[in-house]
Structures are given as structure tokens and as C-alpha cells.
Amino acid sequence: MTRTDLDTAAVRLSRVSRRYGSAPGTDGVTALDDVSLSFPAGSFTAVMGPSGSGKSTLLQCAAGLDRPDSGSVSIGGTPLEGLSQTRLTRLRRERIGFVFQSFNLLPSLTAAQNVALPLRLAGRAPARAEIQGALARVGLADRAGHRPSELSGGQQQRVALARALITRPQVLFGDEPTGALDSATSRDVLRLLRELVDAERQTVVMVTHDPVAASYADRVVFLVDGRVSGELQQPTAEQVSARMTRLETVPC
Structure with a gap:
């Protein structure tokens, strides 16, 4: 990884806040509170925090799935605010990949057909070599004709990963991908x-x-009550566990 890669933000959040349930007469919940973060191109970042700390909301705002109430988000230098829903959908389709805890594979489709789905939804017929290449990247070139029921859990998640990668996204977002x-x-x-x-x-x-x-990442960002509460560089599992223990035992 070059210095230029690390200096270039694939995703940048600047003073992002997101509040839910703020209708008149309700207290509402602040999920993100003035968060500023950047995710360098070519890096691996883990996001952690106690339950309710804002992790999922951070991911959704960073990926353009949810719009913040204030602040700005940019992906590859493109600001998301002001984009129409159509343009935002196109940007997500072209620049972002998603992998979730649940594999979300269509059971009636083969691995190859599941991988091809994002391109077909975008109106493009993928070449067979393109699909095979995506499966080969995750070590499943020989499982193209298998349906999800014929694959192990790990293999299904690899198919989901190949599906996320086939569009060559700038950023891959994972929400508990190994959960x-x-x-x-x-x-x-x-x-x-x-x-x-x-x-x-x-x-x-x-x-x-x-x-x-988290120890597989280059850094771990910690959230508490919707705010960034520090980070670790080149973390070990022991360091991360100790930090999480401290965060979870801090009195409100």
C-alpha cells in the first residue's frame, strides 16, 4: 500500500449527525453526534462499540443508505448531499459493495447467477468470464453451478462477497460479515x-x-453514544478486547 493510497479518502464523513424519532412531543435518539471520520483508500477499518453506540447508523450513512440530518458524506470525492435518489442509487450500485451477516443469496439461483445479479439489476448482461473471475477471487471457481443449499455457510458468504465485488466497488462495507x-x-x-x-x-x-x-483490520474505530471514542492502529485481539471492556464498563 503506497502513501498516496493512504492519503486518499475512499469515504469521508464530516460532522455527521443523525437523529431518529425527533417528531414533536418525542425525545428522539441521537444515533450519530457530530462524527468526523475518513476511511483511506486501500485500507481495512473495523468499527466497534457497545450496543446502541451508532455502528450500524455510521455504516448506513457512510454507504449512502441513510441520509444524515447534518454534516456531509463523500465517496471517492463525490459529495452525497444534493444527489437525487436516482443518482444516489446509481452511485451505490457502481462504487459500493455490501456484505451482511445473513448471506442474502437467492436459493433458487446458482452461485454464478447470484454473483451476476447486481450487474443484471443494473441492466448489463455479465460475461461468463467476469462471473468466473469474481468467484475465482474468493476461491469458488469450481462451485459456480451450486445452489446455496449445496454450499457451506462459509462458501455462501464467499459467494455473497463475490457478488459484492463483481462491480469492482471502490468500497466494500461489511455489517457483521462473520457473525x-x-x-x-x-x-x-x-x-x-x-x-x-x-x-x-x-x-x-x-x-x-x-x-x-477486528484484529485483521489496519485500525479499529470505537464509537460510544454516537461519538468517536478513540481508535487503535494495527490492533491485536487482546488490545481490542481490553478497550471494549473499558468502554462497556464506563458508567453512563
């Missing part, structure tokens, strides 16, 4: 994410509750 996997399979998926960052300079932003998963 439904056993520890050995989780490590396989995390090593794959690490390889994508190291070998292909893929930008990865991952929400997780698992200190071991």
Missing part, C-alpha cells in the same frame, strides 16, 4: 478480506463485535 460463521470459517473469510486489501488495495469498512475479527 453467522463458526470461528474457523470466520478466519477464512477474514483472511480473504485481508488479502483483498493487501493484494488489490480494496477498501474495506467492517462493523463487528468480535475482537478477533
Whole structure:
């Protein structure tokens, strides 16, 4: 990873706040409170925090799935505020990949057909070599004709990853991507994410509750009550676990 890669923000949030349930007569909940963060291109960032700290809201705002009440978000230098819903949808489709805890594969489709889905939804017929290439990137070139029921949980998550990567996104967002996997399979998926960052300079932003998963990242950003509460560079699982323990025992 070059210095230029690290100096270029794939995603930037500037003073972002998001409040829910703020209708007249209600107290509402502040999910994000004046958050400023940047995610360098070609880096792997884990986002952690106690339950209700704003992790999912941060991911949704950073990915353009939710609009903040104030502040700004940019992806690859393009500000999201002011974009029409159509343009925002196109930007997400072209520049962003998503991987979730649930694999969200269509059971009636083969692995290859699931991987091709984002391009078909965008109105483009993918080439067979393109699909095979995406599956090969995640080590499943020989499983193209298998349906989800014929694949293990780890293999299904790899198909979901190939589906997210087929559009060559600038940023890959993961929301607990290893949460439904056993520890050995989780490590396989995390090593794959690490390889994508190291070998292909893929930008990865991952929400997780698992200190071991977070230790695969270049840095861990901690949230508490909707605010950034520090970060760790080149973290170990032990460091992350100790920091989370302190955060979760701090009295309100």
C-alpha cells in the first residue's frame, strides 16, 4: 500500500449527525453526534462499540443508505448531499459493495447467477468470464453451478462477497460479515478480506463485535453514544478486547 493510497479518502464523513424519532412531543435518539471520520483508500477499518453506540447508523450513512440530518458524506470525492435518489442509487450500485451477516443469496439461483445479479439489476448482461473471475477471487471457481443449499455457510458468504465485488466497488462495507460463521470459517473469510486489501488495495469498512475479527483490520474505530471514542492502529485481539471492556464498563 503506497502513501498516496493512504492519503486518499475512499469515504469521508464530516460532522455527521443523525437523529431518529425527533417528531414533536418525542425525545428522539441521537444515533450519530457530530462524527468526523475518513476511511483511506486501500485500507481495512473495523468499527466497534457497545450496543446502541451508532455502528450500524455510521455504516448506513457512510454507504449512502441513510441520509444524515447534518454534516456531509463523500465517496471517492463525490459529495452525497444534493444527489437525487436516482443518482444516489446509481452511485451505490457502481462504487459500493455490501456484505451482511445473513448471506442474502437467492436459493433458487446458482452461485454464478447470484454473483451476476447486481450487474443484471443494473441492466448489463455479465460475461461468463467476469462471473468466473469474481468467484475465482474468493476461491469458488469450481462451485459456480451450486445452489446455496449445496454450499457451506462459509462458501455462501464467499459467494455473497463475490457478488459484492463483481462491480469492482471502490468500497466494500461489511455489517457483521462473520457473525453467522463458526470461528474457523470466520478466519477464512477474514483472511480473504485481508488479502483483498493487501493484494488489490480494496477498501474495506467492517462493523463487528468480535475482537478477533477486528484484529485483521489496519485500525479499529470505537464509537460510544454516537461519538468517536478513540481508535487503535494495527490492533491485536487482546488490545481490542481490553478497550471494549473499558468502554462497556464506563458508567453512563
